Amino acid sequence: MSFFKPVQALVLGVLLLPLAMGNDYVLHMLTLWALYSLLALSLNIVVGFLGELSFGHAAFFGVGAYTSSLLVMQLHWPMWITPLAAAAMAALLGWLIGYVSLRIVGPQFAILTLGFGAIVLTITNYWVDVTRGPMGLSQIPAFSLPALGLDFSHAIHMYPLALLLLIVVLYGCHVLQHSRQGRAFIATRENRELAAAIGINVFRTKLIGFVVATALAGFTGALYAHYLRVITPDLMSLSYMSAMLIMVVIGGKGSLYGPVLGALLYTFLLEALRSSGAWRMVVFAALLIACVVFLPGGLVSLWRRRQGAIA
Amino acid sequence: MSKTALLQALKLSKRFGGLQAVQSVDLSVNVGEVVGLIGPNGAGKTTLFNMLAGSMAPSGGQLFFDGLDCTGASAHQMAKLGLARTFQITSVFSALSVWENVLAATYRHQQASWMSAFFQTRGFRDEQVLMQHRAEEALRQTQLLHRNRDTAHSLPYGEQRKLEIAIALACAPRLLLLDEPAAGMNPEEGAKLVQLIHRLRDQGMAVLLVEHHMRVVMGVCDRVVVINSGEKIAEGSPQEVVQHPEVIRVYLGREAVHA
Numbered sequence: 001m002s003f004f005k006p007v008q009a010l011v012l013g014v015l016l017l018p019l020a021m022g023n024d025y026v027l028h029m030l031t032l033w034a035l036y037s038l039l040a041l042s043l044n045i046v047v048g049f050l051g052e053l054s055f056g057h058a059a060f061f062g063v064g065a066y067t068s069s070l071l072v073m074q075l076h077w078p079m080w081i082t083p084l085a086a087a088a089m090a091a092l093l094g095w096l097i098g099y100v101s102l103r104i105v106g107p108q109f110a111i112l113t114l115g116f117g118a119i120v121l122t123i124t125n126y127w128v129d130v131t132r133g134p135m136g137l138s139q140i141p142a143f144s145l146p147a148l149g150l151d152f153s154h155a156i157h158m159y160p161l162a163l164l165l166l167i168v169v170l171y172g173c174h175v176l177q178h179s180r181q182g183r184a185f186i187a188t189r190e191n192r193e194l195a196a197a198i199g200i201n202v203f204r205t206k207l208i209g210f211v212v213a214t215a216l217a218g219f220t221g222a223l224y225a226h227y228l229r230v231i232t233p234d235l236m237s238l239s240y241m242s243a244m245l246i247m248v249v250i251g252g253k254g255s256l257y258g259p260v261l262g263a264l265l266y267t268f269l270l271e272a273l274r275s276s277g278a279w280r281m282v283v284f285a286a287l288l289i290a291c292v293v294f295l296p297g298g299l300v301s302l303w304r305r306r307q308g309a310i311a
Numbered sequence: 312m313s314k315t316a317l318l319q320a321l322k323l324s325k326r327f328g329g330l331q332a333v334q335s336v337d338l339s340v341n342v343g344e345v346v347g348l349i350g351p352n353g354a355g356k357t358t359l360f361n362m363l364a365g366s367m368a369p370s371g372g373q374l375f376f377d378g379l380d381c382t383g384a385s386a387h388q389m390a391k392l393g394l395a396r397t398f399q400i401t402s403v404f405s406a407l408s409v410w411e412n413v414l415a416a417t418y419r420h421q422q423a424s425w426m427s428a429f430f431q432t433r434g435f436r437d438e439q440v441l442m443q444h445r446a447e448e449a450l451r452q453t454q455l456l457h458r459n460r461d462t463a464h465s466l467p468y469g470e471q472r473k474l475e476i477a478i479a480l481a482c483a484p485r486l487l488l489l490d491e492p493a494a495g496m497n498p499e500e501g502a503k504l505v506q507l508i509h510r511l512r513d514q515g516m517a518v519l520l521v522e523h524h525m526r527v528v529m530g531v532c533d534r535v536v537v538i539n540s541g542e543k544i545a546e547g548s549p550q551e552v553v554q555h556p557e558v559i560r561v562y563l564g565r566e567a568v569h570a
Contacts, residue, residue, distance in 0.1 A: 179428040190404040199390035199419035
């Protein structure tokens with residue numbers, strides 16, 4: 001169960017280095033990477049561990065972002081509670097959607113989640129009184145600890161926090177892979193009938209996984225909203241959804257570090273390609289295709305070839 | 312109907328539309344007993360088997376496990392009660408290693424939550440060690456220990472069948488249902504299977520097997536139940552059953568006793 005090995009410590013060191021240099025732009029990108037990693041890890045529970053395709057994950061991310069922002073802005077809830085409330089709200093919706101749709105699995109489930117995502121996006125767009133519609137919310141209060149001089153809308157303060165949360169969630173996923181519950185996830189993914197035959201309640205197991213994943217997505221949405229301080233219904237759109245799926249699949253679904261690597265690639269490669277102007281998305285798409293064709297197991301499979309099986 | 316019946320089916324029936332697949336079958340398996348279920352193709356063996364395992368709800372009759380009414384219980388509920396099964400068409404977690412396959416099967420006997428795993432509590436660690444012992448024991452009994460790092464789908468067919476049994480054993484069941492376990496095994500592997508079943512019975516496990524290989528059925532079963540067209544036509548010791556005129560007519564007469 002050794003989670004921290006020298007390699008991990010080295011990587012962590014490298015990740016902390018930009019803090020010393022204090023380049024705002026790089027730190028901002030790294031913060032986004034850490035937040036996207038959390039999001040990708042949550043989707044990975046559904047896509048990688050449970051083996052179900054969900055197109056509704058962006059909606060849970062958005063619900064979390066809106067819930068936390070609105071609770072602070074409209075109801076003046078204390079800000080350290082609202083991300084948890086956002087997670088609870090997303091989990092509640094996740095439970096509802098999962099309860100209705102997880103009895104059906106495979107493509108039908110994917111379509112149901114697609115429909116759910118569209119409904120949430122539409123409501124957010126048209127419920128102008130509360131969500132301000134396509135205008136989105138701006139001037140969302142940032143987390144801060146004035147006593148310590150910390151303002152978490154600044155990357156230099158937010159990045160270490162996001163990184164810490166990422167490590168905690170990574171450790172949680174690592175532990176999950178080796179726990180009873182995690183093995184049950186994998187078993188239902190691999191063979192439903194046999195999973196039931198060894199005593200696993202397949203529906204309940206999938207529901208638990210789905211609710212946990214949606215809660216984490218909602219929580220990440222809240223962090224994202226209070227960091228960027230501006231959100232629009234775009235968060236719930238299919239472009240965010242496809243971004244998340246790209247991170248998980250390119251990185252390596254079902255693995256521990258795959259989604260994190262995928263988020264890294266997505267965040268920095270898209271930035272690096274800015275210089276190619278109009279060709280940016282074309283080049284990016286071509287790279288993605290090459291990746292899927294030559295590395296069907298994702299980026300982590302490069303490493304795994306050396307290390308032996310990780311997942 | 313001994314009072315130590317672990318599994319007891321009373322007038323179990325299954326109807327698919329106009330087809331009566333199983334008609335009012337009584338069947339019991341006692342503690343420490345090996346019962347064989349035989350019959351020609353299409354006799355309803357697999358349907359009956361699936362009803363016993365909870366993967367198919369009966370349309371009539373009752374099912375008891377250790378005196379508890381579990382008519383209509385689902386597969387995972389039956390497994391929780393202590394019933395483990397194999398499948399007619401080999402069913403393993405093919406993308407996982409042999410070791411992960413059997414470790415997953417210890418699910419029923421684990422209690423440690425994710426939280427206790429997160430904090431690596433003593434309870435969690437002790438349980439992990441215990442489950443690893445159980446998984447190791449299941450692999451040892453099926454002579455698959457040397458294969459533990461191999462991916463399940465890379466095993467030859469005969470070993471995949473053994474892995475299925477190992478998975479069932481790692482569940483530490485009280486009743487083991489085997490659906491044609493010797494299918495695809497060579498005579499030597501079949502003989503080892505017979506030995507294994509004897510050993511399990513001696514450990515107090517009850518076994519019900521559906522089997523085509525008569526040598527396996529004759530060699531291992533204490534009692535044999537014969538069904539044809541969904542109805543039970545004979546029951547008794549292997550010797551009694553092979554001499555039963557009805558059995559000879561519907562089954563043995565058509566498919567001569569072969570190994």
